Structure formats: structure tokens, C-alpha cells
Amino acid sequence: xxxxxxxxxxxxxxxxxxxxxxxxxxxxxxxxxxxxxxxxxxxxxxxxxxxxxxxxxxxxxxxxxxxxxxxxxxxxxxxxxxxxxxxxxxxxxxxxxxxxxxxxxxxxxxxxxxxxxxxxxxxxxxxxxxxxxxxxxxxxxxxxxxxxxxxxxxxxxxxxxxxxxxxxxxxxxxxxxxxxxxxxxxxxxxxxxxxxxxxxxxxxxxxxxxxxxxxxxxxxxxxxxxxxxxxxxxxxxxxxxxxxxxxxxxxxxxxxxxxxxxxxxxxxxxxxxxxxxxxxxxxxxxxxxxxxxxxxxxxxxxxxxxxxxxxxxxxxxxxxxxxxxxxxxxxxxxxxxxxxxxxxxxxxxxxxxxxxxxxxxxxxxxxxxxxxxxxxxxxxxxxxxxxxxxxxxxxxxxxxxxxxxxxxxxxxxxxxxxxxxxxxxxxxxxxxxxxxxxxxxxxx
Ligand code: SF4
Numbered sequence: 001x002x003x004x005x006x007x008x009x010x011x012x013x014x015x016x017x018x019x020x021x022x023x024x025x026x027x028x029x030x031x032x033x034x035x036x037x038x039x040x041x042x043x044x045x046x047x048x049x050x051x052x053x054x055x056x057x058x059x060x061x062x063x064x065x066x067x068x069x070x071x072x073x074x075x076x077x078x079x080x081x082x083x084x085x086x087x088x089x090x091x092x093x094x095x096x097x098x099x100x101x102x103x104x105x106x107x108x109x110x111x112x113x114x115x116x117x118x119x120x121x122x123x124x125x126x127x128x129x130x131x132x133x134x135x136x137x138x139x140x141x142x143x144x145x146x147x148x149x150x151x152x153x154x155x156x157x158x159x160x161x162x163x164x165x166x167x168x169x170x171x172x173x174x175x176x177x178x179x180x181x182x183x184x185x186x187x188x189x190x191x192x193x194x195x196x197x198x199x200x201x202x203x204x205x206x207x208x209x210x211x212x213x214x215x216x217x218x219x220x221x222x223x224x225x226x227x228x229x230x231x232x233x234x235x236x237x238x239x240x241x242x243x244x245x246x247x248x249x250x251x252x253x254x255x256x257x258x259x260x261x262x263x264x265x266x267x268x269x270x271x272x273x274x275x276x277x278x279x280x281x282x283x284x285x286x287x288x289x290x291x292x293x294x295x296x297x298x299x300x301x302x303x304x305x306x307x308x309x310x311x312x313x314x315x316x317x318x319x320x321x322x323x324x325x326x327x328x329x330x331x332x333x334x335x336x337x338x339x340x341x342x343x344x345x346x347x348x349x350x351x352x353x354x355x356x357x358x359x360x361x362x363x364x365x366x367x368x369x370x371x372x373x374x375x376x377x378x379x380x381x382x383x384x385x386x387x388x389x390x391x392x393x394x395x396x397x398x399x400x401x402x403x404x405x406x407x408x409x410x411x412x413x414x415x416x417x418x419x420x421x422x423x424x425x426x427x428x429x430x431x432x433x434x435x436x437x438x439x440x441x442x443x444x
Contacts, residue, residue: 003053005033011049012042019043060252061261064203064228064289066093066130066181067157073129075230075263075289081253084315091312092283093290094304095130095159097267100137100146107146110296111153117301122319122344126305132159132183132292133171140167147171151178159183159205159292165192176200181290183207183232183265190217194224203228205265209235211244215259230290232265238279241266242286249287263289273300281307318370319344325394326351329360333401336361336443338429338436339387340408341368341376349433357437362399366390373408384417391422406443409435 009029020041022028031037032053039045039053063077073093080086096114098107111131118127131150135143143162151158151174158180162168168182183205184193190206197204204226208214214231221229233244245264251257266288270276273295283291284307293304313319323342328351329335340350342365354361366387368376376382387407397403403424407414409431419426430439 003033005030008032008053011045011052013044013046015044017044055258058258059261060256061249061263062227062229064230064263066159066179066203066290068177068179071129071155071157072179073157073290078249078287079253081249083311087314087316088312090289091308092288093129093157094280094284094301094308095132095157095290095292096128096296097132097134097161097292097294098146098150099134100139100143102146104145104149107149108153111150113296114156115154117296117298119302119305121306121309122348123321124309124319126309128156128301128305130157130159130181130290130292132161132181134161135163135167138163140164140170143167144170144174147174151175157181159290161185163189165189165196168193169196172196172200172202176202179203181205181230181265187213187217190220191224194221194226197221197226197228198224203230205230205232207232207234209233211247211260214248218259218262229262230265231260231262232267234267238270238282242282245283245287265290265292267292268294273297276300277304280304284308285311320370321347321365323365323367323390325396325399326363326365327360328354328363329358331360331362331399333399335359335400336440337364337396337400337405338362339364339366339405341366341371341373341382343368343370343372343376346372346433350436353433353436354440357440359437359440359443361440362396364390364394364396364405374410377411377414382411384414384421387414387418388422391424406439 009026012025012029014025016024020028028042059077061076061078064075066073074090077089098110131154133146133150158175158178160168160171160180161183163186179202181203182197184190185207193204206217208217218229233241248260248264252261264287266283268276268279270279276295277300280291280293281304320342321344338350338361340346340363347365350363366382368381371379371381373382405424406427406429409428412428415426415428430436
């Protein structure tokens with residue numbers, strides 16, 4: 001739990017000796033709290049106070065990474081219960097479950113299907129992160145065969161869900177370069193799994209019946225030197241798990257309970273696609289760092305990814321597109337130019353309507369700090385001056401020969417000033433984007 005400046009002050013010697021360069025211990029405490037100075041600048045701090053301050057400076061939820069390189073999945077290091085308090089940092093990882101009881105051909109098809117599940121929404125690429133291979137067959141050779149096959153056919157991160165430590169160890173030898181997540185399914189084999197994770201530097205998920213068991217397992221793993229841990233509560237109904245995940249997050253953030261300061265792994269268990277989707281969405285919403293799902297269809301995964309994208313969007317930074325000229329269709333020097341803001345939803349709504357009009361057009365997206373048209377206008381971010389400057393900066397005059405722009409109907413008030421300022425002729429378009437196709441087809 002983060003300490004306030006006054007909490008830090010209470011741990012300092014309070015002698016105001018000035019050896020740290022600050023006039024008082026309180027001033028030093030405030031600077032330390034704002035991370036403007038390091039603790040070692042005070043030579044008089046006691047060992048106990050130092051330990052307490054260093055412990056408090058650790059992230060309340062341990063950062064854990066699965067995989068390597070650009071596609072690795074980072075989890076943990078969250079600092080708030082609710083997004084509006086600040087923001088969530090690491091979007092929940094989404095993984096697909098593949099059981100080794102599925103045939104070779106079924107696995108080949110499943111991986112081809114999973115690899116194709118990539119989408120673009122409001123200008124951002126969204127896709128799943130991981131494949132979890134489960135040793136449901138309890139057969140070591142079959143499991144290894146599936147691990148090798150999946151390893152060679154997808155760039156996604158891997159998780160190995162196993163009961164038998166020997167099978168886990170053999171599988172890790174095959175894929176440890178990929179830094180897979182090792183999921184210990186058998187609490188009775190915890191010591192062996194801890195040794196495998198430690199020996200190979202892998203993250204380890206501990207399947208626990210309840211929170212008390214999670215605390216015991218984590219303590220054991222930490223004492224053995226394994227710190228990259230995930231908590232996986234396996235018992236109870238969906239509502240029980242959501243309650244448990246919320247409790248874990250609250251204890252880690254609000255009470256500073258280090259034993260629960262680890263990312264959460266959740267498996268869906270619901271039997272029907274709609275209930276599984278509701279379950280997965282609830283886990284994304286309520287603090288799971290990684291959710292593993294059974295359903296691999298497009299209609300299941302897209303709404304789940306969209307939910308994740310929305311929840312993990314920084315509330316203080318609207319989704320934006322680059323402020324520049326966009327070409328929709330086969331534009332020419334005679335194509336119309338529509339002006340709008342760089343708020344993603346506004347831009348993509350306009351772009352969609354232009355596309356449906358079948359009239360090749362330019363869209364000039366002005367930098368309005370990601371605000372929609374009326375909001376930006378009211379905030380003085382979408383003005384005759386900013387539009388005029390964007391016209392000049394983007395060199396639109398070199399692309400078209402008509403020197404005419406169409407502005408949104410809601411800001412028709414800008415037309416006169418914009419004409420004077422830019423030298424471009426200004427036409428007032430429809431207020432709503434839905435009116436664009438009809439407008440473009442009839443524009444002269
Ligand atoms: Fe206080 Fe330490 Fe600074 Fe002295 S050196 S003023 S004891 S914080």
C-alpha cells in the first residue's frame with residue numbers, strides 16, 4: 001500500500017539535521033513521496049524504517065510476464081480498484097483452452113482458427129494473447145505431441161496446465177524458450193512444480209481451493225524463491241469467484257496484504273456460449289489478469305475483446321486517430337474534403353458513412369485532443385484557427401485543386417471565419433454523420 005508523505009515522515013529521524021539537503025525531515029518526506037529524491041539521501045534512517053519504506057515502494061500487485069518479446073503478456077502492477085480513480089495498466093490477457101484429448105486434426109484446425117482471430121476496432125488491433133494446453137488425457141506422450149505442434153504453429157504465448165510434475169518438466173524442456181506459464185493443477189505436487197518453475201525461471205499459477213489456501217501456497221513458493229506467481233481459485237460458483245477476486249484485489253491494494261498481491265488467473269466453466277461469455281466478461285471486469293476460455297468462435301471472442309478494450313482504455317485519454325488527411329476510396333484532385341476531429345469514434349463514424357456513399361473523399365481529421373465535434377468546439381479545440389492550421393500543415397492544397405472543404409453542420413458558425421482565415425471555400429455539411437452519403441451524392 002502506498003504511503004503518504006506524512007506516513008513517510010513518521011518513519012524518519014525527525015531531527016531536521018539538513019544532511020539530505022532539505023531544510024526539514026518533512027520536506028524530505030514530501031519529496032520522497034513524489035519520487036523526487038531517493039531514500040539513501042538520508043544517512044540517518046534506521047534499518048527498520050528503511051525496510052518499511054522499501055517494502056511500501058513495491059508495487060501492490062506483483063508484475064508478472066508470460067512469454068518474451070513484443071507479444072509477451074504483462075500482468076499485475078495495477079494500483080486502483082476502479083478505472084476512474086486513475087487507470088488500469090495491463091489489459092486482461094485472453095487465452096484459449098486446448099485439451100490434449102482433441103485429435104491432431106482438431107488441434108490443427110483450432111490453431112488455424114485462433115491465429116485468424118484478429119480484429120481492428122476504432123483504429124486499434126485487438127486479438128487474444130495465449131493458448132493454454134491442458135493435459136486432460138493424463139498421457140505424457142500425447143501432451144508433449146500437442147505442445148510441440150502448438151508451439152510450431154502459433155506465435156501466441158503458451159500456458160501448460162498439468163497434474164503430473166514429470167509431464168510438466170518434459171513439456172517445459174520443449175518450450176521453455178517461450179517462457180510459458182506453468183499451471184500446477186495438483187496442490188499435492190506443489191513442491192515439484194515450484195522446483196520446475198524455479199529451475200527454468202518460469203511464472204507459476206497455483207490452483208487453490210480458496211483464498212486461505214492461496215496465501216499458504218504463495219508463502220511456500222516465495223520462500224522457495226519463486227516470485228512470478230498467479231493465483232487461480234478453482235472452487236465455487238462464478239459469483240463466488242468474482243467475490244474472491246474482488247477480495248484479493250481489495251486486500252492487495254487497500255490493506256497492503258503482500259500475500260495476495262499477485263495477478264489472478266481465471267478459467268471459464270459455464271456450459272453454454274452465452275453464459276461463458278457473461279462469465280468471461282465478468283472476470284475481465286472484476287480483476288482477472290488472465291482469462292482462459294473454451295469457446296473459439298469469432299462471435300464469442302470479439303465482444304470479449306471489445307469489452308477488454310473499453311475497460312482498459314485510459315479514461316483521461318479518448319481513443320484518437322492521427323490528425324492527418326485520410327483517403328477513402330480512389331480519390332482524385334476533384335474529390336470532396338470533409339473536416340472532422342481526431343476522436344476515433346467520430347472519425348470512424350464519418351469514414352463509415354463516406355465508404356457507404358461510394359463517393360471517394362478525403363477526410364481531414366484535425367487534432368482536437370480526441371474530443372468529438374461539439375465538445376471540441378465548446379472547449380475551443382476545434383476552431384477556425386485549428387482547422388486552418390491543419391489545412392496548411394497537412395498540405396491538402398497539393399492534393400486537391402478545388403480549395404473547398406465541408407465542415408460538420410454542428411459547427412456551421414465557423415464557416416465565415418474559416419474562409420477568411422484559410423482562403424478556402426467552406427460548405428456546411430450535415431449535422432449527423434448519417435446524412436453524409438446523401439450529401440456527398442448530391443454535392444456539386
Ligand atoms: Fe531528516 Fe534525514 Fe534529512 Fe536529516 S538527513 S533532515 S534526518 S531526512
